[in-house]
Amino acid sequence: MREVRFIQAINEALLEEMKRDETVFIFGECVRGGTFPHTNGLFEKFGKDRVLDTSISENAIAGAAVGAALAGYRPIAELMFSDFFLIAGDEICNKAAKWRFTHGMKLKMPIVYMASTGGYIRSDSEHSQSVESLIMHTPGLRIAIPTTPYDAKGLLKTAIRDDDPVVYLYHKLLLTKKGEIPDEEYTIPFGLADVKKEGKDVTVVAVGFMVDLSLGVANKLQERGISVEVIDPRTLEPFDIDTIVTSVKKTKRVVIVDEDTLRCGVTGEIGMQIMEKAFDYLDAPIQRVAAANCPIPAGWYLEEHVLPQPPDIAAAILKVLGKDMDISDMKKEKVGFDAVKAFGDLGITKVKQN
Amino acid sequence: MDLTKEQKIRLYTNLVRVRKLDETMVKALLTGKISTFFHSGEGQEAVGVGACSFLREDDYLFPSHRGHAISKTLIKGLPARIILAEHYGRITGCCDGVSGFHTCDMKLGIPGMSGTLGGHFPLAVGMGLAAQLRGKKQVVMVIEGEGTYARGTFHESMIMAATWKLPNLFIVENNQIMGNTPVKIIHPKDDFADLGFGYGVPAKVVDGQDVFAVHKEVQTAIDRARADEGPSLIECKTYRIQPHAVGLPDTLLGRPRTQEEIEVWRKRDPIKLAQKRLLKEGVLTQVDIEKIDGGAANEMEEADRLAWADPMPTDPKEILKKALYAE
Numbered sequence A: 001m002r003e004v005r006f007i008q009a010i011n012e013a014l015l016e017e018m019k020r021d022e023t024v025f026i027f028g029e030c031v032r033g034g035t036f037p038h039t040n041g042l043f044e045k046f047g048k049d050r051v052l053d054t055s056i057s058e059n060a061i062a063g064a065a066v067g068a069a070l071a072g073y074r075p076i077a078e079l080m081f082s083d084f085f086l087i088a089g090d091e092i093c094n095k096a097a098k099w100r101f102t103h104g105m106k107l108k109m110p111i112v113y114m115a116s117t118g119g120y121i122r123s124d125s126e127h128s129q130s131v132e133s134l135i136m137h138t139p140g141l142r143i144a145i146p147t148t149p150y151d152a153k154g155l156l157k158t159a160i161r162d163d164d165p166v167v168y169l170y171h172k173l174l175l176t177k178k179g180e181i182p183d184e185e186y187t188i189p190f191g192l193a194d195v196k197k198e199g200k201d202v203t204v205v206a207v208g209f210m211v212d213l214s215l216g217v218a219n220k221l222q223e224r225g226i227s228v229e230v231i232d233p234r235t236l237e238p239f240d241i242d243t244i245v246t247s248v249k250k251t252k253r254v255v256i257v258d259e260d261t262l263r264c265g266v267t268g269e270i271g272m273q274i275m276e277k278a279f280d281y282l283d284a285p286i287q288r289v290a291a292a293n294c295p296i297p298a299g300w301y302l303e304e305h306v307l308p309q310p311p312d313i314a315a316a317i318l319k320v321l322g323k324d325m326d327i328s329d330m331k332k333e334k335v336g337f338d339a340v341k342a343f344g345d346l347g348i349t350k351v352k353q354n
Numbered sequence B: 001m002d003l004t005k006e007q008k009i010r011l012y013t014n015l016v017r018v019r020k021l022d023e024t025m026v027k028a029l030l031t032g033k034i035s036t037f038f039h040s041g042e043g044q045e046a047v048g049v050g051a052c053s054f055l056r057e058d059d060y061l062f063p064s065h066r067g068h069a070i071s072k073t074l075i076k077g078l079p080a081r082i083i084l085a086e087h088y089g090r091i092t093g094c095c096d097g098v099s100g101f102h103t104c105d106m107k108l109g110i111p112g113m114s115g116t117l118g119g120h121f122p123l124a125v126g127m128g129l130a131a132q133l134r135g136k137k138q139v140v141m142v143i144e145g146e147g148t149y150a151r152g153t154f155h156e157s158m159i160m161a162a163t164w165k166l167p168n169l170f171i172v173e174n175n176q177i178m179g180n181t182p183v184k185i186i187h188p189k190d191d192f193a194d195l196g197f198g199y200g201v202p203a204k205v206v207d208g209q210d211v212f213a214v215h216k217e218v219q220t221a222i223d224r225a226r227a228d229e230g231p232s233l234i235e236c237k238t239y240r241i242q243p244h245a246v247g248l249p250d251t252l253l254g255r256p257r258t259q260e261e262i263e264v265w266r267k268r269d270p271i272k273l274a275q276k277r278l279l280k281e282g283v284l285t286q287v288d289i290e291k292i293d294g295g296a297a298n299e300m301e302e303a304d305r306l307a308w309a310d311p312m313p314t315d316p317k318e319i320l321k322k323a324l325y326a327e
């Protein structure tokens, strides 16, 4: 095992898969080096035929991926911000997702659509969204949201080898996170949730960056005698309901946490699936924590009232347990995205101020 | 039509004002007063200043993120204090402090700033249609970086604007770099102005460092639009001096950007060029130049002081209650 950053784990997966399979190539805005430097170094290794920078053309990027896939390649389309999936809605949700079925299952769509996701970065309503509910809603799209370097690498390798379109989302605030990965080659199968922390009193199902926030809360509650199990589904399609049901049978209580909007968000879908599969085991109504029904504002003083916060997660856990407790030490997430701090020490590029 | 002495001085003064505000905002970012980010437009001031200095108050303007639009919005009449207050999250900001960096002032004809680049084009066509219906000879100006002209929205919008002869102006602020990519490797031609040809839209390339040249070309297009002759496309060649956003690694294609190219363009700094010309023409003296400089510095210092002292919202939750629907 060795310790790497999340961003290096992504980089390694891309390198290894492009080396393994010559039909894999990557394209998008600033992929030779740019906003999120997870693609740096690929151009030097694979050259201009397999690492292509494009202009600002989300429709053409997403659609060309479909075309290249139809013609036998395995494109990785980098879309920079998941908000831009809305721009390329036709290409991703109508073509990539539906054409295989439309044409009698005769076509293959081995595409990966990658993008950063999420807020807490003091950006704006068009650079901070989480789109998992939109993607999970669309039949035909797979969706992977890693939360550790280990998962980031293993899931991306699986995504690239998958014959269906996969949306792969990396949270901006996780890019510099460190974690262990094995030296030898590995992949992580889709549809296999990971119990990130075992516990017996309550099950928290958390999606993406919410796993980290939930683990923080769980550790604080542990000191107070509350044992929280934190489950990371890792992929929402396919979705591993079985691992969750097994956990619910043990804890009898569930909180679901997601960064996307509460209304019609994935918390509703997951909650309902639990109702359908494990209602008899529940001792209390399911609680959910997600973003308010509001565009995501820039600036922490407003953002913190829209995006889910550790105190919200703690309060939901206490509610599902029917407990009252002082949680004033749970701090809100006001981190922001400090690019200088985030990338400056990665050794990828030197920060320079003119 | 030749510019009067006053008009020339106005253009020059506006260049200096924009530069001083840009510097103020860089400083504000580096000292943590701006909590989001800042995409400095240093060295590109002549595009916005040349294009917007003589717009009518009721003309519409869609500016891009570069310099957070100050070379257009400040010039169209939005006070620096209001721009800064928005960046500081103050209730006196142009979006009541909720937007971080966006600009909106419908009284000045500035409807907003798109987070997704290329989002402006169709909206501008709609405003062009409204302007045509209203019949008051308003024009609608979109100013975007060259990278943004690759968006499909531009094509659809051009077809509509050209077909209906709408009073739209599309201005390409070509600073040669799209994010961290030199535009020459992602665009098939040297001139974005060539894009006008297929739509039958008159298009020109102009030296984007020369505020007088920008103004002249834009004014011709404005006159055409006001005469119901339809849209125009103008490409202004300029250069981005600062990194894409202040504080980000200044890279091109994954490698640090070389200083040489920056130095070449610094020599063609728009303020220096305008200064040289106006001194030569006898429009300004060295003393005038110092006065203008001092005046702009004072304006921005005071704006910064006042904006910073302006209040934050006392109850953010109250703002969010009104976030979604008109009352």
Ligand SMILES: Cc1ncc(C[n+]2csc(CCOP(=O)(O)OP(=O)(O)O)c2C)c(N)n1
Residues within 6 Å of the ligand: A029, A056, A058, A080, A084, A087, B065, B066, B115, B116, B117, B118, B144, B145, B146, B147, B148, B149, B175, B177, B178, B179, B240
């Ligand atoms: C639709 C869309 N794609 C990508 C981005 C991310 N992005 C923000 S600024 C930028 C570069 C813009 O280049 P250009 O239009 O040339 O303007 P400049 O920054 O050079 O002023 C990109 C790609 C975005 N905001 N919107």
